[in-house]
Amino acid sequence: MRAGIYARISHDPLETTLGVQRQIEDCTREAERRGWEVVETYVDNDVSATRSKVRPEYVRMLSDVQHGHITAMVVWDIDRLTRTPRELEDIIDLADKTNLSMANVGGEIDLSTPQGKLTARIKGSVARHESDQLSRRLRRAFQQKALSGQPHSYAPFGFTRIVMEDGKKWDTVNQAQADVINEAANRYVSGESLRSICRDLMRRGIPAPKSNNWAEQTLRQILMRPVNIGLRQHKGEIVGKANADPVMTEELYNQVQARLFDPERIRQTRGPSPKYLLSAIARCGLCGGKMRHSKATRYNNKNIPAQYDCKECFKVRRKSEPIEQIVTGAVIARLKDPKLFSALAKDATGELPRLREQLDGLNARLDIAADQFADGAMTGEQLKRINSKLVPEIDDLKKRISHRQGTNPILKLVGPDASERWEKAPIEIKRKVISELMDITIMPAGAGKPFDPELIKIEWKA
Ligand SMILES: [Zn+2]
16 A cells, blocks of 8 residues: 555644644554555645635645555544545545545544445534544644653642543642642641641742742642542532542541631631640649650650650650540539639620520531531532621621620630530630649659559649
8 A cells, every 4th residue: 555644734722833743643653553655745734714725735635646646545534634525525536436545543434335434424524523633633732742751731739640542631649749748638637737837848848839939828729629539620619520540538638628618717817826735834743844745656666655745854754645635624624613604704694605606506507518518518619608608797796705705715615515615626725724724734654654644733723
């Protein structure tokens, strides 16, 4: 077979000459695959929309077919060859007369059989065809860029964009970046602020997307993206699966969203927030120094639990979990004591409990909405709408409540339902209440001895 390659670009939003070159490359491969010898290449570059425009190379190609110079045609697709049904019929007639063999890239146009002709005619007349082909050429362009190492469109942080065999783009996990996202998500869920995480990432010299500056807003946006769990978002709504592998578990993602959309936290003022209940509140029983919190870790093949240790004499250290349990239990018992409330409350009109009930009701509605959002039963848009309706009402109630109860944070928590209030309170409030109510001293104990609650001294303040 003596084959001719015919290439044409009518409209290509990308680099036009490259487009022709790509068609030729693909057609050449197709010819090689079939064992055809390429003897001619015809290229028309009619970017203009006028369909009557003469295509000189097309005319030359028809002439070469008629004279037997070429016996086979390779085109990228039938739409490269014929622009109208009329032109297609000419080609079909020509193929009948000359026994011309036809091939297109990745497909089969066989004009020698009635079925093949029908296929070609249908293809030629389907209105969507041109746009399909356009996107196929676009995908091919991406592939070209990927093969030549050029950056193409932007892959989100955490991903590496690849172009697959069929031209489809896919974002695979960029492990180094995904590790950063997961670390940030875990730290955020366990109570650290976005700001503090950003600072730490910068301190460690971990590059941020597009710059080295980790802004709080950048990290927030990264953590919010549904693409983290392989979902696609369009204009704020989740519209389906993304062409991407997930970078984090759905469980972690939902936890992150629950905190990101926690209305209490959204309005929280900026500033470094303490992470642990008793750090710098509890005192060392040996030297009176402030205790600090150390996270659970692994050292010399041993698991070291999270603990409070003295940062002044370094001699006292105790597991943090039982200490926090003891202190929490004591605080809640105290908060439930009605005497505490009457001792602290400025307002005796009896209006306070009703206002607080209303506030709890509104907060519960926000919580339910946030849960529904986290479960995917509500879109981000819907959540925003609910928040924008409820948040002003909540703010108003809070003002009225704080006017009546004064600024003492303890009053936000006292009452028979102190356990639930305590549970929901931000750590900053918990710390304030603890330091207002009690002094905590952690006494030294021999290493390896079982935990002894007696060695946690709680003294109530007046
Ligand atoms: Zn000490």
